[in-house]
Amino acid sequence: MENIKVIIWGFGAMGSGMADMLLKKQGVDIVGVCDRDPHKVGKSMYDVLDAEQGNRPDVVIKSDIEDVVTDKCAHVALLCTDSYTKGAFDKIKWIAERGINVISTAEEMAYPRAQSPELSDEMHWIGKENNVTILGTGINPGLIMDLLAVVLTGACAEVETIECERVNSLSPFGPTVMEEQGVGITPEVFHKKTKDGTLAGHVGFAESIGMISDAIGWSLDGPITQSSEPIISNVYRETPYAKVEAGNVAGVNMLGYGMIGGEKKINMIHPQQIEPELEGVNTGDYIRIKGVPNVDMAIKPEIPGGIGTIAMCVNMIPHVINARAGLKTMIDLPVPRAIMGDMRELIED
């Protein structure tokens, strides 16, 4: 069998990280990269990554996707451009219509039915018509606060409530994340931006709660409830991309829940900040199921967001190629797993 061919659309931290990971894997080639950044366009992917090209053909980064993709030129496109389904939709459609499977990093695409049922139906039919599979995934949403909780309910005869808590550090992230999360601003600016809706915070509670409730057969009473509070630092904190004076915002504590039958059944707690250990906060991922039996899971420290999302997207490539056509989510496909052998061996006939 020929090597699996992959296109990467969006060559920021996620897209370039996936390229780095793919270059270390067997049986898979990157055959095209698209990005708008003028510092990258026209350059060799290998130069941008500072990676060995070896005897591989060169891959020049192009700004126009039409210059990258021809019909069925690849098995899968990794789409690393958006956070929202609406923003990703046209790109997904364009790729799918060229007979190429799509894996999207857009947080809302991890469970697009939660907020975009009509676009989801449309993507499902686009997938079917073009015989390709469309999947959104990532570390969160995609695994930590949803799929992993679903897996653990598999050991339960009954479930009363599910609580997912992710306490993570934003220290490794760059300027975009710092801005989206409001790191370094004053509490006043934080509250103003929260009112304006200009602080993104974590995108994914609606998707995680939607995935869990659909998976186990709970019907939500209505849209989920969510709120965000600033994490005010008591000390000076600093990373390469952020400086936080004492009294200013070190991050955001997001809370969300889904009601079922008038009760808070699915609860999300997600404080994200830089340098949490400076104030004695230990990072970790927690899932607490009240049911028969109770399940109390902890992963300490948390699974890091960047490499986690990169790995989830790359590791799902074989499942997406093997799946039936249409829009799929993580609860439709076999469990994710690392790929330590030749990727071609995972492709079904």
Place this chain on the structure above:
Amino acid sequence: MENIKVIIWGFGAMGSGMADMLLKKQGVDIVGVCDRDPHKVGKSMYDVLDAEQGNRPDVVIKSDIEDVVTDKCAHVALLCTDSYTKGAFDKIKWIAERGINVISTAEEMAYPRAQSPELSDEMHWIGKENNVTILGTGINPGLIMDLLAVVLTGACAEVETIECERVNSLSPFGPTVMEEQGVGITPEVFHKKTKDGTLAGHVGFAESIGMISDAIGWSLDGPITQSSEPIISNVYRETPYAKVEAGNVAGVNMLGYGMIGGEKKINMIHPQQIEPELEGVNTGDYIRIKGVPNVDMAIKPEIPGGIGTIAMCVNMIPHVINARAGLKTMIDLPVPRAIMGDMRELIED
């Protein structure tokens, strides 16, 4: 759609526990029960369970499977009779040939290719020919020391080693488990029985290690290595089914590993004993992945074995009905999940 119909073959702790669980679920009926125990044969399942029959038709427990099963009389049979593939094989074949899907609790059936590749091929073809799916599952093997580790590697770009540790209590179990694990005997008898091969200990390391290595694409160098050591109690321990004098055996510590490329890559640690807390042992399930990133997971206390196996088998019913025909394992199917709604809604057209 009509209710999903389930047969239960083997009405011990597991089979009767599954019946109890199924009676609380919507959209599913138990249509037949087979067991050899003369205290149960001829009695109503509801009387044996001490459960409300309500307006359901009676189910009389029969000793001969031919009196329970007619062609396609059920969608799924839960087979709770054996620990080994060899023992379960004829029963699986018999059910499958009657057009009924099979879920087996046999530990070896959680990954039968590990020790019975020929029987596995045969089961796969029997499944295909009769258009039914055959699955083995349970809490361990089936989830804790294998599937859950596989899921967590999904967040990893690279995996160096995987360690699964399950520290559990045998206190809730009955006389069969006490005998299989050697609880209450002297160290001398333990060593004699270990030599004779008459102490079963935990069955499943070969399956768990086989499942993990196949899932992530590692080739084992050869058969796994395993050993068992008695856990000698320093204090008197007692449960309804066992008494352990100080100096005698409170349980078994089983160790196992799989070598890949000359290195110990998958490591299993599984001490099981009654009343572990009497000597300060805290029970729990642990998965430790060295890789990119490292993952350090703990579930405390451990997910209990009995209800966990019951739940896993029942919760996989819809996936088994939906799956393509043949022999499947937990890494082939979508993730397990609790069933809190109507089971019929989970069946694909």
